[in-house]
Amino acid sequence: MALKGNLQDFSATQLLHLINLARKTGTLAVETPQDQARFCFREGKLIYASLDGQDDRLVSILQRAGKITEELARTIRARSDIKDDRELGVLLSNAGYVTQKDIVDSVRNYVLEVVYKLFTWPEGTFRFEPNLLPVEGRITVSIDLENVIMEGSRRLREWERLQEELPNLDIALRFTDRPDARLRTINLTVEEWRVVSFINPRNTIRQIAQYNHMSDFQIRRIVYGLLQAGLVELVPPEGVEVKPSPGVPTPVGVPPTQRRPAVKRSIVQRLIDRIREL
Amino acid sequence: MQIVKMVVTGPFAAGKTQFIRSISEIDVVATEAKISRPEERIKDETTVAMDFGRITVDDDLVLYLFGTPGQRRFEFMWEILSEGMLGFVVVVDSTRPETFREARLILDTFRTYAPTPYVVAANKQDMEDAWSPEDLRIALRIDPAVKVLPCVATDKESVKNVLLELLYSILETMDGEGE
Structure with a gap:
């Protein structure tokens, strides 16, 4: 099947x-x-x-x-x-x-x-x-x-959660003021260094991910970490229009409950017999 | 004369109208309209209010089968149709997993209308791409106590079997409640 x-x-x-x-x-x-x-x-x-x-x-x-x-x-x-x-x-x-x-x-x-x-x-x-x-x-x-x-x-x-925090990958990154001093005291993984090496207002996060063969999840996680550490900040990419994030669906209401009809067992048995005959 | 009512529900294009057509002794009174929305052009016509089929038992007893419109924009009709139902059948197109979530939502909605027994008809089992009833049960998170039955809505015997299984479930529920 x-x-x-x-x-x-x-x-x-x-x-x-x-x-x-x-x-x-x-x-x-x-x-x-x-x-x-x-x-x-x-x-x-x-x-x-x-x-x-x-x-x-x-x-x-x-x-x-x-x-x-x-x-x-x-x-x-x-x-x-x-x-x-x-x-x-x-x-x-x-x-x-x-x-x-x-x-x-x-x-x-x-x-x-x-x-x-x-x-x-x-x-x-x-x-x-x-x-x-x-x-x-x-x-x-x-x-x-x-x-x-x-x-x-x-x-x-x-x-x-990362998608909520960082909904748009078509946005660029730039280092905050004096990042070099802070980078020396922070241990970055190889993957994080790869991302750091591409940080430039001309490169969108998506492009950085593509250069480094990273999934959306991986790049979001790394960029989120860098943002939380205060090493980088989000900036509109040079010459690219920023897309708005999608809306959230509204919940559907629950209807009221009805009663079950009063039907005798014999009625159901007669229905069964009839359908069997069909 | 006593009239007993059952509802046949399910997502858009699941085969509800055909299900009723296969078993009804009268030509199904279908309130169908041409499809207007491009995303729903999987078939030419759709049920806009209800389908109505009938099975006469004898002079004193008649079973009515009501088919609900599958599209969400006609949801207001569901509760009206479900009033006083003895049980309901959820028809699911086993070849279209994109409708399973909708089927689950419809099932949950109907369960809130009335605590009546129901069965799931895994329709289009004659198609190569059909999910098996066992897989459908897992996909739709159907309680093990609820029957998920193989069905081919164009086949009268198959439809008969689904209705009979629903009636057996109704009897079991009555026995359980000491009716």
């Missing part, structure tokens, strides 16, 4: 809840105007995920996780005799470059990173293909969806 629709109508939380409750096995493909992702499930547990445009082979996952060097990653990619990720995992583990735990944790974190992105996509089409599993040779994990839903919902709330 097909399972397809749009995240606008059936949210990521609802979708994962359904897959979990129905203990489904198969692959969920989600497509938004910006991203495409695939999530594989076995008996209602998340076992694999991949994001189009991001290399999901083990070598890249380990490199991004900082478990292997760029040089080693390059060497591995140049070798054509390593057939699949499982084989690579065994080779790296036997050679002492990484432990089995490093591999499992890295894959698990990558899968979680991809699935948490799903929660921040307000729209996009999805299709669930029953019994379709990842390609042979990929390393899979087994993640309970309850925890994913809990954490995803928390992130969603954070995302919604």
Whole structure:
């Protein structure tokens, strides 16, 4: 039975809840105007995920996780005799470059990173293909969806709060007075530094996110932190019209309650008999 | 003569009119109008006030089936139609998940009108893209005690089954209340 629709109508939380409750096995493909992702499930547990445009082979996952060097990653990619990720995992583990735990944790974190992105996509089409599993040779994990839903919902709330605090990404940033003195005393992550390096009234927040391959959620979180720390302030971008934020829907009223009609059991039984005859 | 009334509700274009047509002994008295809004042009005509179907049991007893208009702008009609209903059927187009939220809202609204039993008809089960009744139950957060039934509104037997299951639920409720 097909399972397809749009995240606008059936949210990521609802979708994962359904897959979990129905203990489904198969692959969920989600497509938004910006991203495409695939999530594989076995008996209602998340076992694999991949994001189009991001290399999901083990070598890249380990490199991004900082478990292997760029040089080693390059060497591995140049070798054509390593057939699949499982084989690579065994080779790296036997050679002492990484432990089995490093591999499992890295894959698990990558899968979680991809699935948490799903929660921040307000729209996009999805299709669930029953019994379709990842390609042979990929390393899979087994993640309970309850925890994913809990954490995803928390992130969603954070995302919604950030969206309220920072509704417009088509706005620019500039440093407040004497930011250099304060920056020296604040520890910034690599991602935050990347954003800082692009702060300029000519660059909108959206453009900074695009340069750094960041999602709306990531850039909002970083910019919000910088704003709260008083390091930057929002300014209209040079030569760009600022869009107003969307309105909030009004709640619908609840109508009064009616009484149930007094109908005897025999009447219902007669209706049943009649309908059976039809 | 005793008249018993049941309401067939559900989102726009879910198949309510067809549901009543398949079982009614009279030509359904449909108050349909040409679609004016471009976003609703999924079909040519829509129910603007109500559909009316009838099943005569005998000289003393008649069942009336009322179909509600699916569009929100006719919501004022829902409460009027639900007055005195014995139970209701929520028809959902299983191939259009974009209407599930609306179906849930309609269901919640009708439950506030009267504490009558109801069933959910997962319509268009003959279509390839149809969500299964089990998946619909989860999607619509339907209580396990409420029946979510496979349905093809064009098929009389399928519609009969939905109505019978609703009547069985009504009997069970009566038994539970010691009627």
